[in-house]
Amino acid sequence: MNNIGFDLDGTLFDTERSIKKSLELALIENDIDVDLGKFKLGPPIDMLLSMLNVPESLHLQIKESFIKNYDQNLCVTCTPLFDFKELFYHLKKYRVFIITNKRRRPTETILNKYKFFDSISGLICSDDADFQSKCNTFTNYEIELYIGDTMEDFHQTQQAGIRFILCDWANNINFSENKIITHSEIYQYI
Numbered sequence: 363m364n365n366i367g368f369d370l371d372g373t374l375f376d377t378e379r380s381i382k383k384s385l386e387l388a389l390i391e392n393d394i395d396v397d398l399g400k401f402k403l404g405p406p407i408d409m410l411l412s413m414l415n416v417p418e419s420l421h422l423q424i425k426e427s428f429i430k431n432y433d434q435n436l437c438v439t440c441t442p443l444f445d446f447k448e449l450f451y452h453l454k455k456y457r458v459f460i461i462t463n464k465r466r467r468p469t470e471t472i473l474n475k476y477k478f479f480d481s482i483s484g485l486i487c488s489d490d491a492d493f494q495s496k497c498n499t500f501t502n503y504e505i506e507l508y509i510g511d512t513m514e515d516f517h518q519t520q521q522a523g524i525r526f527i528l529c530d531w532a533n534n535i536n537f538s539e540n541k542i543i544t545h546s547e548i549y550q551y552i
Contacts (some may be wrong), residue, residue: 363552365483365503366453369510370462373529375472376443377464380436385410388427392420406463406488429465437468438475443531444545450481452549457483461499461508465489497521509548513537527551 371377382398385407389396396414407428411421450458459482462469466487473479486492486499493499496515500508500522507525508515513535519526527548528541535541540551 363456363506365457365459365505365507366552367459367461367500367503367505367508369508369512369515369529370460370464370469370472372443372511372531373509374443374446374460375440377437377440377472380439381432383439384428384432384436387431388424389416391427392424394420394424433468433471437471440472442476446476446478446545447481449545449548453552456552459484459486459503459505461486461496461503461505463488463496500524507552525551 368374371381386398389398394416396416398414407425408421411424412418416424460469460473460478462485464487466485466489469485469487473482473485479485484503486503492502496508496518499505500519505522505524507527508519509527509529510516510519511529511531516526516528516537526540528535528537529545530537530541530543542548542551
């Protein structure tokens with residue numbers, strides 16, 4: 363095995379609070395009253411707004427507001443879920459990529475804050491020219507193992523025909539194969 367891919371949100375970094383706060387501010391700025399209390403984040407913002415029954419005519423405005431709030435202020439509040447430097451030290455013989463549905467600007471801000479670029483071979487974000495889906499990206503970059511935190515990540519790996527490890531730090535996802543609950547368990551699957 364040569365190439366390993368990692369998801370970012372929920373796998374390497376806790377981004378949920380900052381994303382939720384950015385979305386709350388965007389909704390407030392656009393006079394939309396929605397309780398995000400127990401709402402599970404994850405889908406792209408357009409899909410999320412539809413799921414929240416926000417009128418489609420306001421999607422672009424809210425999305426722009428969300429991006430402004432997140433990129434300028436809140437993405438820097440994201441924190442690593444564990445000591446990634448130790449993990450990536452043990453993975454140095456592999457080419458390690460971050461493959462994320464997040465946009466490049468906030469992703470680079472987060473990774474730069476923690477000097478993450480020293481540990482990876484590449485970063486592929488949803489707004490990159492060659493990003494069509496995670497599945498296509500796995501194939502294009504010859505990813506052999508992907509480590510993510512959602513069933514959507516799992517389905518994308520199945521489509522691409524590659525191995526998957528589910529990081530279930532706190533979601534309690536019903537998944538029986540290759541499921542880890544601590545980062546140190548990754549080594550047993552590589």
